[in-house]
Amino acid sequence: MTDTVRVRYAPSPTGYPHVGNIRTALFNWLFARHHSGKFIVRIEDTDQARYVPGAVEAILDGLCWLGMDWDEGPERDGVYGPYFQSQRLEKYRAAAEKLIESGHAYRCYCSLERLEDVRAAQTAAKQPTGYDRKCRDRCDISPAGVTPVVRFKVPLTGTTTFYDVIRGEVTFDNSLLDDFVLLKSDGFPTYHLANIVDDHEMKISHVMRAEEWLSSTPKHIQLYKAMGYEPPVYAHLPMILGPDRSKLSKRHGAVSIIEYKDQGYLPETMVNFLSLLGWSLDATTEIMNVKTVIDNFSLERISKTAAIFNIEKLDWMNGSYIRALPLDEFTDRAQPFLEAGVPEAAAYDREYLKGVLALIQERVKKLGELRDQPELTRFFFYENLEYHAVDLVGKGFTTISTRQALESSLERLLTLDSFTIDAMENSLRALAEELRLKPGQLFGCLRVAVTGQTVSPPLFQTMAVLGRERTTKRLKSAIAKTYELPE
Missing domain, CATH: 3.40.50.620 (HUPs)
Known part of the structure; x- marks a missing residue:
């Protein structure tokens, strides 16, 4: 070791x-x-x-x-x-031969049909199933046309004890183990033989594996002993x-x-x-x-x-990691998913993409949402939005009041000295008061006009990313749509 x-x-x-x-x-x-x-x-x-x-x-x-x-x-x-392991077959075959020569293994010539019959008889008699050791002490003469397997001679009495770092001392009764196969008839080893040979040759000091392998460990301990190898330290991980x-x-x-x-x-x-x-x-x-x-x-x-395993916790954790990413790194990771969902995004420069993704970063839990939910971002990249004119008319609005609200908003945005988030919000909140509207009423109408959707990232941040030219163009298009509606 x-x-x-x-x-x-x-x-x-x-x-x-x-x-x-x-x-x-x-x-x-x-x-x-x-x-x-x-x-x-x-x-x-x-x-x-x-x-x-x-x-x-x-x-x-x-x-x-x-x-x-x-x-x-x-x-x-x-x-x-x-x-x-498929490139190391000679090592396993040599180990099997060595075990036969030392009396720790033997060739078994039982057919698959016989083994199935033995198992069926054991099941019918409500006995533990396993190989009945017919070939264990027979003369090693191969019947014509039969390629044997090699089985390990498990001790018939006593116990096998080993120490597991996680579980402490573990003991198995040898009588509960059958003579397991080491080498199959096709010349390939089973897991039991191959992992012992490889772990020894590769000087593995610790074997950490799933709990399901705990019941196989006494077989491996016996193999180590038979081959004169020192076993590694075992740690069987929880389910x-x-x-x-x-x-x-x-x-x-x-x-x-x-x-x-x-x-x-x-x-x-x-x-x-x-x-x-x-x-x-x-x-x-x-x-x-x-x-x-x-x-x-x-x-x-x-x-x-x-x-x-809690998938909700995983989603929460992933969202936390996404929010903590610097915007440039988030953009690098998100861009392939974004372009898979909205191919038009590939035509835009990186600075514009960063502006879009900055609005999405706080909302997504998985980057795949950018691909699988294109509605999150596609309005940033389409020249012409597709939506029904009636969607512009929110609660408390008529066609005429909707048109007036859009026209007034357009006028305010065109005359702003700077197209910043604060400037837009201050101006349009004042407009809502002048029109005797709740801010949410006006902003909902504007959201549909600017994004074609009733739900989007924050309105003024969205308009800032779109820019004055594109935003006002969409407002003009929305005003034209109101003429499609009955007065």
Whole structure:
């Protein structure tokens, strides 16, 4: 065992990386960075039947997006790639042969049909299901045409005990374990064999993984002992549940980490939020940057109890991070989403975009809202607004009074010395009083005329961004629309 902290993230490319999987990667990365150790990425792609095209790319994209860099691996063009177990098959086969030679493993020739029959009989008899060890002590003679698997000889009596940093001492009864498969008939290893061989060779000091692997740990401890290896330190991370304390699912917001990226969550939000799923700095702190998390991260502060994934909290946190961004940085991040929702925005210069986005920054919780809710901004970029003339006539207005209010407003705006927010507001509030209108009545009419909508960012800030020429042009168009209405 090395004195240096060396941890690994070992996903299987049988699907896109979900929040629980990425939380595991994050805790390993934070632990490595806290101790100035090594973070290794290893793709466990030995289950070829369940391989999902694009999954590896999604896994690596997710890590890169969140800033989780890895420290070593096969080098290509000066860049470290992850390890792939499918490129290390000879190591696992050699380990399986060594276990057979030492009497800790054996070849099993049972067909799939026989194993299914055994399981069905056990189920019918209400017995625990598992391999009946038929081949455990037989002579190693291969029946014609049968490619065996390799199974581990689990001790038939006694117990296996190990220490888990989070859960303390854990003991399993060996009689409850069956002789599990190490090497499949296609020559590929199972997870149990491959991760032991790799963790030993890569000098992994700590294994942090999901709680679901706790029941597999006695198998791994026995394998370490049989192979003469020293086991790593284990830490099984708490489950992640939905707010209703049921298993986390898509209805709770548990989707691929790439979907969170596409929805417009910020990577720093996701790192902050995921770090709090089972770990805490103290009883109150929720918003913290990654340096703070790294500086304070420890296994001792990881909880035994399940973590709760709350999408509403994630949205609140993301909104907080968005509001804290400097306008230039917010513009850089928001512009691709804005242009995806309102392609016309691409024709405008950066200063104009900054003016628009400054009005939106306080309102959005996800950058994806700029793409998915184009009504938030499109009126800033369309030359001609489309709305019904009747929308101009608010409560307490007639067609004639609406036209008069718009004409008076136009006159005031054209004669202003400066087209500033304060100047516009002071002038138009005075006008509302002169017309014996409530300010909200007049401003509602103006909002429809200027934006084509009944809801928009603050009116005078919007008009300031649009500028005098465009604002007055839209007022003239609105006045013309009133002539389409009955008097």
